Amino acid sequence: MKTNGWTRRRAREQRQWRKHHRATLRRRQKTRCRRRHRLQYGHVGESTDNRVRGSTYKRPFHVTFPKAVDFDENLEETLAFFSRLRAAVNSNHGNIVRIDHAQLEKISPAASLVLIAEVIRAGSLHADCVLQGNIPVNEEVRNILGEAGYWKCFSDVDWKPPTTRKRLYLEHRNGQKTSGETVKQLILHFLPEASLAMAEQKALYSALIECMDNVMKHAYDQSEHNGLFYRQWWLLAYRDSETHEISFCFFDQGLGIPKTIRTRFKDKFGPLSAPDSSLIVKAVIDGHYSSTKDPTRGRGLPTLKRLIDQAKSGELMIVSSQSRCIFSKSNQNAHDAKGNLGGTLIVWTLQRS
Protein backbone atom coordinates (compact mmCIF):
# COMPACT_ATOMS: atom_id res chain seq x y z
CA MET A 1 0.00 0.00 0.00
CA LYS A 2 1.49 3.47 -1.03
CA THR A 3 1.86 6.17 1.51
CA ASN A 4 0.93 9.80 0.75
CA GLY A 5 4.58 10.92 0.93
CA TRP A 6 5.71 8.38 -1.63
CA THR A 7 2.83 9.31 -3.96
CA ARG A 8 3.68 12.99 -3.86
CA ARG A 9 7.33 12.28 -4.62
CA ARG A 10 6.46 10.00 -7.48
CA ALA A 11 4.03 12.50 -8.89
CA ARG A 12 6.72 15.18 -8.73
CA GLU A 13 9.22 12.93 -10.51
CA GLN A 14 6.73 12.17 -13.24
CA ARG A 15 5.93 15.81 -13.73
CA GLN A 16 9.62 16.59 -14.11
CA TRP A 17 10.14 13.73 -16.51
CA ARG A 18 7.25 14.88 -18.73
CA LYS A 19 8.51 18.44 -18.67
CA HIS A 20 11.97 17.37 -19.79
CA HIS A 21 10.68 14.96 -22.38
CA ARG A 22 8.25 17.53 -23.80
CA ALA A 23 11.07 20.01 -24.48
CA THR A 24 13.09 17.34 -26.25
CA LEU A 25 10.09 16.28 -28.28
CA ARG A 26 9.39 19.89 -29.29
CA ARG A 27 13.03 20.39 -30.32
CA ARG A 28 13.00 17.24 -32.43
CA GLN A 29 9.76 18.24 -34.06
CA LYS A 30 11.16 21.63 -35.06
CA THR A 31 14.34 20.12 -36.56
CA ARG A 32 12.28 17.60 -38.48
CA CYS A 33 10.15 20.35 -40.04
CA ARG A 34 13.17 22.46 -40.97
CA ARG A 35 14.91 19.50 -42.56
CA ARG A 36 11.81 18.62 -44.57
CA HIS A 37 11.50 22.23 -45.75
CA ARG A 38 15.16 22.39 -46.71
CA LEU A 39 14.96 19.22 -48.71
CA GLN A 40 11.95 20.50 -50.54
CA TYR A 41 12.68 24.18 -51.05
CA GLY A 42 16.38 24.85 -50.40
CA HIS A 43 17.82 27.09 -47.68
CA VAL A 44 15.62 29.88 -46.37
CA GLY A 45 16.58 33.21 -47.91
CA GLU A 46 18.12 31.86 -51.13
CA SER A 47 16.93 33.09 -54.51
CA THR A 48 14.36 31.04 -56.31
CA ASP A 49 16.91 30.26 -58.98
CA ASN A 50 18.87 28.12 -56.57
CA ARG A 51 16.06 25.81 -55.54
CA VAL A 52 16.83 22.18 -55.99
CA ARG A 53 14.86 19.17 -54.99
CA GLY A 54 16.37 16.21 -53.34
CA SER A 55 20.02 16.73 -52.52
CA THR A 56 21.41 19.39 -50.22
CA TYR A 57 24.85 19.11 -51.75
CA LYS A 58 26.27 20.79 -54.87
CA ARG A 59 23.52 23.35 -55.20
CA PRO A 60 24.08 25.14 -58.51
CA PHE A 61 24.51 28.88 -58.77
CA HIS A 62 22.86 30.32 -61.86
CA VAL A 63 24.34 33.10 -63.96
CA THR A 64 22.29 34.38 -66.88
CA PHE A 65 23.66 36.22 -69.87
CA PRO A 66 22.07 39.53 -70.82
CA LYS A 67 20.86 39.83 -74.41
CA ALA A 68 23.97 41.65 -75.60
CA VAL A 69 27.46 41.30 -74.19
CA ASP A 70 29.48 44.08 -75.77
CA PHE A 71 31.80 46.55 -74.09
CA ASP A 72 31.05 49.17 -76.72
CA GLU A 73 27.26 49.04 -76.94
CA ASN A 74 26.23 47.65 -73.57
CA LEU A 75 29.00 48.44 -71.12
CA GLU A 76 27.16 48.47 -67.79
CA GLU A 77 25.28 45.19 -68.30
CA THR A 78 28.40 43.53 -69.67
CA LEU A 79 30.50 44.56 -66.68
CA ALA A 80 27.71 43.50 -64.33
CA PHE A 81 27.51 40.08 -65.98
CA PHE A 82 31.24 39.43 -65.61
CA SER A 83 31.13 40.60 -61.99
CA ARG A 84 28.30 38.12 -61.31
CA LEU A 85 30.21 35.32 -63.00
CA ARG A 86 33.34 36.03 -60.99
CA ALA A 87 31.35 36.23 -57.78
CA ALA A 88 29.60 32.94 -58.54
CA VAL A 89 32.90 31.16 -59.14
CA ASN A 90 34.71 32.68 -56.17
CA SER A 91 31.93 32.43 -53.62
CA ASN A 92 30.98 29.42 -51.53
CA HIS A 93 27.42 29.31 -52.73
CA GLY A 94 27.95 26.03 -54.51
CA ASN A 95 30.39 23.98 -56.50
CA ILE A 96 28.33 24.11 -59.67
CA VAL A 97 27.89 27.29 -61.66
CA ARG A 98 25.27 27.11 -64.42
CA ILE A 99 25.74 29.66 -67.19
CA ASP A 100 22.54 30.30 -69.08
CA HIS A 101 23.36 31.27 -72.69
CA ALA A 102 19.78 30.91 -73.93
CA GLN A 103 18.83 34.57 -74.31
CA LEU A 104 22.22 35.73 -75.56
CA GLU A 105 21.71 37.41 -78.94
CA LYS A 106 24.92 39.31 -79.45
CA ILE A 107 28.46 38.97 -78.21
CA SER A 108 31.53 40.86 -79.33
CA PRO A 109 34.90 39.15 -79.89
CA ALA A 110 36.33 41.13 -76.99
CA ALA A 111 33.61 39.88 -74.64
CA SER A 112 34.22 36.33 -75.90
CA LEU A 113 37.86 36.65 -74.94
CA VAL A 114 37.05 37.91 -71.45
CA LEU A 115 34.53 35.10 -71.05
CA ILE A 116 37.12 32.48 -72.03
CA ALA A 117 39.60 34.00 -69.60
CA GLU A 118 37.09 33.89 -66.73
CA VAL A 119 36.08 30.30 -67.48
CA ILE A 120 39.63 29.04 -67.71
CA ARG A 121 40.60 30.95 -64.57
CA ALA A 122 37.66 29.38 -62.76
CA GLY A 123 38.79 25.92 -63.73
CA SER A 124 42.41 26.57 -62.82
CA LEU A 125 42.01 28.33 -59.50
CA HIS A 126 39.00 26.47 -58.11
CA ALA A 127 39.40 22.73 -58.63
CA ASP A 128 35.98 22.01 -57.15
CA CYS A 129 34.17 24.46 -59.39
CA VAL A 130 32.16 22.87 -62.17
CA LEU A 131 30.84 25.10 -64.92
CA GLN A 132 27.78 23.95 -66.79
CA GLY A 133 25.54 25.63 -69.27
CA ASN A 134 23.37 25.43 -72.34
CA ILE A 135 24.16 26.26 -75.95
CA PRO A 136 22.96 29.66 -77.20
CA VAL A 137 20.07 29.58 -79.63
CA ASN A 138 21.55 32.31 -81.82
CA GLU A 139 23.79 30.74 -84.47
CA GLU A 140 26.01 33.79 -84.89
CA VAL A 141 26.74 33.85 -81.18
CA ARG A 142 27.51 30.12 -81.23
CA ASN A 143 29.94 30.65 -84.08
CA ILE A 144 31.72 33.63 -82.55
CA LEU A 145 32.22 31.72 -79.33
CA GLY A 146 33.30 28.64 -81.23
CA GLU A 147 35.81 30.49 -83.38
CA ALA A 148 37.28 32.10 -80.27
CA GLY A 149 37.72 28.66 -78.71
CA TYR A 150 35.08 28.95 -76.00
CA TRP A 151 33.41 25.59 -76.61
CA LYS A 152 36.71 23.80 -76.10
CA CYS A 153 36.51 24.80 -72.44
CA PHE A 154 33.55 22.46 -72.05
CA SER A 155 33.28 18.76 -72.68
CA ASP A 156 30.51 17.27 -74.83
CA VAL A 157 30.01 20.37 -76.96
CA ASP A 158 29.82 19.46 -80.60
CA TRP A 159 30.46 22.61 -82.59
CA LYS A 160 31.74 22.75 -86.13
CA PRO A 161 32.88 25.95 -87.84
CA PRO A 162 30.59 27.16 -90.65
CA THR A 163 31.69 26.45 -94.21
CA THR A 164 31.59 30.09 -95.32
CA ARG A 165 32.99 32.73 -93.02
CA LYS A 166 33.53 36.41 -93.64
CA ARG A 167 35.55 36.70 -90.45
CA LEU A 168 38.56 34.50 -89.92
CA TYR A 169 39.60 34.26 -86.31
CA LEU A 170 42.92 33.36 -84.86
CA GLU A 171 41.79 31.22 -81.93
CA HIS A 172 42.59 32.68 -78.56
CA ARG A 173 46.10 32.48 -77.22
CA ASN A 174 47.19 32.90 -73.65
CA GLY A 175 50.49 32.83 -71.83
CA GLN A 176 52.44 33.82 -68.79
CA LYS A 177 55.49 35.01 -70.69
CA THR A 178 56.13 37.55 -73.40
CA SER A 179 55.97 35.65 -76.66
CA GLY A 180 57.34 37.11 -79.89
CA GLU A 181 56.28 34.00 -81.76
CA THR A 182 52.61 34.55 -80.86
CA VAL A 183 52.68 38.16 -82.04
CA LYS A 184 54.42 37.08 -85.24
CA GLN A 185 51.58 34.58 -85.92
CA LEU A 186 49.04 37.34 -85.34
CA ILE A 187 50.71 39.68 -87.82
CA LEU A 188 50.94 36.89 -90.41
CA HIS A 189 47.22 36.24 -89.86
CA PHE A 190 46.45 39.90 -90.61
CA LEU A 191 48.57 40.20 -93.74
CA PRO A 192 46.22 38.65 -96.35
CA GLU A 193 43.59 41.27 -95.47
CA ALA A 194 45.57 44.23 -94.27
CA SER A 195 48.71 44.46 -96.44
CA LEU A 196 50.45 46.39 -93.70
CA ALA A 197 53.54 48.32 -94.69
CA MET A 198 56.81 47.12 -93.17
CA ALA A 199 56.95 50.05 -90.77
CA GLU A 200 53.38 49.37 -89.64
CA GLN A 201 54.12 45.69 -89.07
CA LYS A 202 57.13 46.54 -86.97
CA ALA A 203 55.22 49.16 -85.00
CA LEU A 204 52.34 46.74 -84.35
CA TYR A 205 54.78 44.01 -83.28
CA SER A 206 56.53 46.38 -80.92
CA ALA A 207 53.26 47.64 -79.43
CA LEU A 208 51.92 44.15 -78.74
CA ILE A 209 55.16 42.99 -77.13
CA GLU A 210 54.98 46.08 -74.94
CA CYS A 211 51.44 45.09 -73.89
CA MET A 212 52.64 41.62 -72.91
CA ASP A 213 55.70 42.97 -71.14
CA ASN A 214 53.53 45.39 -69.20
CA VAL A 215 51.52 42.46 -67.93
CA MET A 216 54.73 40.92 -66.60
CA LYS A 217 56.00 44.16 -65.08
CA HIS A 218 53.03 46.16 -63.86
CA ALA A 219 49.67 44.51 -64.29
CA TYR A 220 49.80 42.06 -61.42
CA ASP A 221 50.94 43.22 -58.02
CA GLN A 222 52.87 40.49 -56.21
CA SER A 223 51.99 41.80 -52.78
CA GLU A 224 48.28 41.54 -53.55
CA HIS A 225 48.39 38.04 -54.95
CA ASN A 226 45.53 36.33 -53.14
CA GLY A 227 44.78 33.37 -55.36
CA LEU A 228 42.11 35.07 -57.40
CA PHE A 229 44.60 36.70 -59.77
CA TYR A 230 45.89 34.52 -62.52
CA ARG A 231 49.05 35.92 -64.07
CA GLN A 232 48.17 35.56 -67.69
CA TRP A 233 47.48 37.54 -70.82
CA TRP A 234 44.88 36.60 -73.39
CA LEU A 235 44.88 37.40 -77.08
CA LEU A 236 42.30 37.00 -79.83
CA ALA A 237 42.43 38.32 -83.40
CA TYR A 238 40.37 38.29 -86.56
CA ARG A 239 40.41 39.60 -90.10
CA ASP A 240 37.22 40.44 -91.95
CA SER A 241 37.05 40.08 -95.73
CA GLU A 242 33.76 42.00 -95.99
CA THR A 243 34.62 45.10 -93.98
CA HIS A 244 38.37 44.83 -94.71
CA GLU A 245 39.20 45.24 -91.08
CA ILE A 246 41.71 43.60 -88.80
CA SER A 247 41.39 43.53 -85.08
CA PHE A 248 42.95 42.11 -81.97
CA CYS A 249 41.78 41.97 -78.36
CA PHE A 250 44.30 41.78 -75.54
CA PHE A 251 43.19 41.10 -71.99
CA ASP A 252 44.84 40.70 -68.61
CA GLN A 253 43.22 40.13 -65.22
CA GLY A 254 45.46 42.49 -63.31
CA LEU A 255 45.03 45.66 -61.29
CA GLY A 256 44.01 47.91 -64.15
CA ILE A 257 45.82 50.90 -65.61
CA PRO A 258 44.48 53.55 -63.16
CA LYS A 259 45.45 51.59 -60.05
CA THR A 260 48.87 50.72 -61.48
CA ILE A 261 49.57 54.38 -62.21
CA ARG A 262 48.34 55.51 -58.78
CA THR A 263 50.42 52.84 -57.02
CA ARG A 264 53.58 53.68 -58.91
CA PHE A 265 53.23 57.43 -58.76
CA LYS A 266 51.32 57.93 -55.52
CA ASP A 267 53.53 60.83 -54.45
CA LYS A 268 52.40 62.85 -57.42
CA PHE A 269 48.75 62.68 -56.63
CA GLY A 270 46.90 64.36 -53.82
CA PRO A 271 43.61 63.19 -52.29
CA LEU A 272 41.60 64.58 -55.22
CA SER A 273 43.33 62.76 -58.06
CA ALA A 274 42.06 62.63 -61.59
CA PRO A 275 39.24 60.24 -62.53
CA ASP A 276 40.27 56.82 -63.82
CA SER A 277 39.32 57.51 -67.41
CA SER A 278 41.55 60.58 -67.62
CA LEU A 279 44.53 58.52 -66.44
CA ILE A 280 43.90 56.07 -69.27
CA VAL A 281 43.58 58.90 -71.77
CA LYS A 282 46.89 60.37 -70.61
CA ALA A 283 48.56 56.95 -70.82
CA VAL A 284 47.45 56.64 -74.46
CA ILE A 285 48.18 60.19 -75.55
CA ASP A 286 51.41 60.81 -73.64
CA GLY A 287 52.56 57.32 -72.71
CA HIS A 288 52.72 55.97 -69.19
CA TYR A 289 53.67 58.32 -66.43
CA SER A 290 57.38 58.20 -65.80
CA SER A 291 59.07 59.69 -62.81
CA THR A 292 62.18 60.17 -64.91
CA LYS A 293 60.35 61.33 -68.05
CA ASP A 294 62.24 58.54 -69.85
CA PRO A 295 61.32 58.78 -73.54
CA THR A 296 61.79 55.04 -74.02
CA ARG A 297 59.08 54.03 -71.56
CA GLY A 298 55.37 53.58 -72.05
CA ARG A 299 55.27 53.51 -75.84
CA GLY A 300 52.87 50.62 -76.43
CA LEU A 301 49.52 52.41 -76.24
CA PRO A 302 50.67 55.59 -78.02
CA THR A 303 52.00 53.40 -80.87
CA LEU A 304 48.62 51.67 -81.24
CA LYS A 305 46.93 55.06 -81.32
CA ARG A 306 49.40 56.37 -83.91
CA LEU A 307 48.68 53.42 -86.24
CA ILE A 308 44.97 54.24 -86.14
CA ASP A 309 45.63 57.92 -86.82
CA GLN A 310 47.66 56.99 -89.89
CA ALA A 311 45.07 54.56 -91.32
CA LYS A 312 41.85 55.13 -93.24
CA SER A 313 39.82 54.42 -90.12
CA GLY A 314 40.18 52.51 -86.92
CA GLU A 315 39.45 52.42 -83.25
CA LEU A 316 41.29 51.78 -80.03
CA MET A 317 39.13 50.87 -77.06
CA ILE A 318 40.54 50.37 -73.60
CA VAL A 319 38.41 49.05 -70.77
CA SER A 320 40.30 49.04 -67.52
CA SER A 321 38.75 48.48 -64.08
CA GLN A 322 35.74 50.81 -64.15
CA SER A 323 36.57 52.96 -67.15
CA ARG A 324 36.23 52.72 -70.88
CA CYS A 325 38.02 54.96 -73.33
CA ILE A 326 37.48 54.87 -77.08
CA PHE A 327 39.91 56.57 -79.44
CA SER A 328 39.27 56.97 -83.13
CA LYS A 329 41.04 59.00 -85.78
CA SER A 330 39.38 62.28 -84.92
CA ASN A 331 37.59 61.65 -81.67
CA GLN A 332 37.96 60.28 -78.19
CA ASN A 333 35.36 59.27 -75.65
CA ALA A 334 35.93 58.47 -71.99
CA HIS A 335 33.39 56.99 -69.61
CA ASP A 336 33.54 55.87 -65.97
CA ALA A 337 31.21 52.96 -65.31
CA LYS A 338 29.72 51.45 -62.16
CA GLY A 339 30.90 47.90 -62.77
CA ASN A 340 34.46 46.60 -62.68
CA LEU A 341 36.06 44.52 -65.40
CA GLY A 342 38.69 43.06 -63.08
CA GLY A 343 41.56 43.71 -65.47
CA THR A 344 42.45 45.59 -68.63
CA LEU A 345 41.08 44.97 -72.09
CA ILE A 346 42.61 46.54 -75.21
CA VAL A 347 40.67 46.27 -78.47
CA TRP A 348 42.41 47.60 -81.56
CA THR A 349 40.65 47.67 -84.91
CA LEU A 350 41.99 48.95 -88.19
CA GLN A 351 40.15 49.32 -91.46
CA ARG A 352 41.93 49.35 -94.75
CA SER A 353 40.52 50.62 -98.00
Added chain:
Amino acid sequence: MSVKTINFVNDFTDCPGGRLVIHGEYSGELFRDKYLKPALEGSDRVVLEMDGAIGFPSSFIDEVFGILSEQVGYDTLKSKLDIKLTDDPMALKEIEECMLAHKA
Protein backbone atom coordinates in the same frame (compact mmCIF):
# COMPACT_ATOMS: atom_id res chain seq x y z
CA MET B 1 92.19 45.41 -84.59
CA SER B 2 89.70 42.63 -83.87
CA VAL B 3 86.20 42.95 -85.30
CA LYS B 4 83.29 40.73 -84.32
CA THR B 5 80.11 40.59 -86.39
CA ILE B 6 76.79 39.61 -84.86
CA ASN B 7 73.86 38.90 -87.14
CA PHE B 8 70.84 39.44 -84.96
CA VAL B 9 68.40 37.24 -86.86
CA ASN B 10 70.77 34.34 -87.51
CA ASP B 11 72.54 34.35 -84.17
CA PHE B 12 69.64 35.28 -81.91
CA THR B 13 66.07 35.52 -83.23
CA ASP B 14 63.83 37.24 -85.77
CA CYS B 15 61.16 37.97 -83.14
CA PRO B 16 62.74 39.56 -80.08
CA GLY B 17 60.81 39.52 -76.83
CA GLY B 18 60.49 41.81 -73.85
CA ARG B 19 62.84 43.29 -71.36
CA LEU B 20 63.98 40.68 -68.86
CA VAL B 21 64.77 36.99 -68.95
CA ILE B 22 61.98 36.27 -66.46
CA HIS B 23 59.48 37.94 -68.79
CA GLY B 24 60.00 35.47 -71.59
CA GLU B 25 62.29 34.12 -74.25
CA TYR B 26 64.63 36.17 -76.48
CA SER B 27 64.66 39.05 -74.01
CA GLY B 28 66.79 42.16 -74.15
CA GLU B 29 68.62 41.13 -71.01
CA LEU B 30 69.60 37.82 -72.58
CA PHE B 31 70.87 39.40 -75.79
CA ARG B 32 72.84 42.01 -73.93
CA ASP B 33 74.47 39.68 -71.39
CA LYS B 34 75.04 36.67 -73.60
CA TYR B 35 75.86 38.20 -76.98
CA LEU B 36 76.56 41.90 -77.11
CA LYS B 37 78.44 42.63 -73.92
CA PRO B 38 80.88 39.68 -74.24
CA ALA B 39 81.51 40.68 -77.85
CA LEU B 40 82.29 44.28 -76.81
CA GLU B 41 84.60 43.10 -74.07
CA GLY B 42 86.41 40.65 -76.33
CA SER B 43 86.80 42.77 -79.44
CA ASP B 44 87.92 46.22 -80.42
CA ARG B 45 84.92 46.69 -82.63
CA VAL B 46 81.51 45.00 -82.95
CA VAL B 47 79.32 45.15 -86.03
CA LEU B 48 75.67 44.42 -85.20
CA GLU B 49 73.52 43.55 -88.22
CA MET B 50 69.90 43.93 -87.20
CA ASP B 51 68.04 43.77 -90.52
CA GLY B 52 65.36 41.13 -91.01
CA ALA B 53 63.76 41.09 -87.58
CA ILE B 54 60.01 41.43 -87.41
CA GLY B 55 60.29 44.36 -85.00
CA PHE B 56 62.13 45.78 -82.01
CA PRO B 57 60.05 46.49 -78.93
CA SER B 58 60.95 49.63 -77.01
CA SER B 59 61.62 47.77 -73.80
CA PHE B 60 63.96 45.39 -75.63
CA ILE B 61 65.92 48.30 -77.09
CA ASP B 62 66.07 50.05 -73.74
CA GLU B 63 67.30 46.96 -71.93
CA VAL B 64 69.99 46.22 -74.51
CA PHE B 65 71.34 49.60 -75.51
CA GLY B 66 70.22 51.82 -72.69
CA ILE B 67 71.52 49.64 -69.89
CA LEU B 68 74.67 48.85 -71.89
CA SER B 69 75.27 52.58 -72.28
CA GLU B 70 75.18 52.85 -68.49
CA GLN B 71 77.42 49.85 -67.97
CA VAL B 72 80.21 50.47 -70.49
CA GLY B 73 79.75 54.20 -71.05
CA TYR B 74 78.09 56.06 -73.88
CA ASP B 75 81.32 57.17 -75.54
CA THR B 76 82.84 53.69 -75.41
CA LEU B 77 79.68 52.19 -76.82
CA LYS B 78 79.45 54.69 -79.65
CA SER B 79 83.09 54.18 -80.61
CA LYS B 80 83.03 50.37 -80.47
CA LEU B 81 79.55 49.47 -81.69
CA ASP B 82 78.52 49.80 -85.32
CA ILE B 83 74.79 49.17 -85.82
CA LYS B 84 73.52 48.28 -89.28
CA LEU B 85 69.74 48.64 -89.37
CA THR B 86 68.27 49.79 -92.66
CA ASP B 87 64.74 48.35 -92.63
CA ASP B 88 63.58 50.01 -89.38
CA PRO B 89 64.60 53.67 -89.11
CA MET B 90 62.25 54.21 -86.14
CA ALA B 91 64.06 51.52 -84.15
CA LEU B 92 67.46 52.99 -85.10
CA LYS B 93 66.34 56.39 -83.85
CA GLU B 94 65.04 54.80 -80.67
CA ILE B 95 68.36 53.06 -80.07
CA GLU B 96 70.19 56.38 -80.26
CA GLU B 97 67.65 58.00 -77.92
CA CYS B 98 68.04 55.16 -75.44
CA MET B 99 71.80 55.38 -75.40
CA LEU B 100 71.63 59.13 -74.85
CA ALA B 101 68.93 58.87 -72.19
CA HIS B 102 71.05 56.43 -70.18
CA LYS B 103 74.29 58.30 -70.70
CA ALA B 104 76.10 57.94 -67.41
